[in-house]
Amino acid sequence: MNQLLRTVFFLEEDSAIPVDGKPLMLETIVNRPALSWAAERLIADGVQRFFVVSSPRFVQQVRACFPAEADLTVSEQQTDLMAFLNTPDEVFVLPRAAVPMEVAGVGFAYSAPGYELQEIWKDKMTNAITAATLVPGWLPIFGPETIAELEPILANQHVTDNKKKEQ
Numbered sequence: 001m002n003q004l005l006r007t008v009f010f011l012e013e014d015s016a017i018p019v020d021g022k023p024l025m026l027e028t029i030v031n032r033p034a035l036s037w038a039a040e041r042l043i044a045d046g047v048q049r050f051f052v053v054s055s056p057r058f059v060q061q062v063r064a065c066f067p068a069e070a071d072l073t074v075s076e077q078q079t080d081l082m083a084f085l086n087t088p089d090e091v092f093v094l095p096r097a098a099v100p101m102e103v104a105g106v107g108f109a110y111s112a113p114g115y116e117l118q119e120i121w122k123d124k125m126t127n128a129i130t131a132a133t134l135v136p137g138w139l140p141i142f143g144p145e146t147i148a149e150l151e152p153i154l155a156n157q158h159v160t161d162n163k164k165k166e167q
Contacts, residue, residue, distance in 0.1 A: 004092040004111055006084070007047050009035065011054040011062075012097075023054065024097035024141045026061050030154045034099050034141060036065040037154070041100035043067070047092065051075070051084040081121065087114035095127050097141035099150060109138040 011023035025035040039050065049071045052062050059074045066072050073084060085091060090111045098109065110132040120129055141147060
């Protein structure tokens with residue numbers, strides 16, 4: 001697979017989020033939003049550009065999950081997404097809330113050429129992409145119960161990662 005240089009994250013639709021709630025990717029796991037775990041992993045893997053499909057009410061929280069210098073677009077406008085996808089390069093797509101987890105197998109995360117995503121998503125938002133390749137290593141977050149289960153695992157991973165950095 002080619003190196004992935006672009007990523008599209010889909011947060012829940014605004015109408016699906018309670019007035020006092022937030023998308024699952026913005027829920028905190030081990031003192032950080034799930035989106036920051038994902039962004040950190042993808043940046044380490046070489047991703048350079050990010051697009052987060054989100055309503056305007058979460059723009060500040062989304063931006064806080066990325067380094068200030070990150071090439072990040074946060075929008076719910078289809079025209080913005082189509083412009084981002086204007087590339088022959090593979091684009092990584094995370095269609096639901098998830099965190100990176102090495103042991104996670106192939107599931108729902110995928111990559112596909114930007115032009116193909118652009119063409120298919122012009123008329124219909126679907127994950128039925130012919131040229132898609134499933135990407136392993138992403139564990140879905142289904143709700144608060146999943147977050148509670150992930151807390152001790154990611155806390156341990158965080159400690160292990162810090163020890164590796166110190167060495």
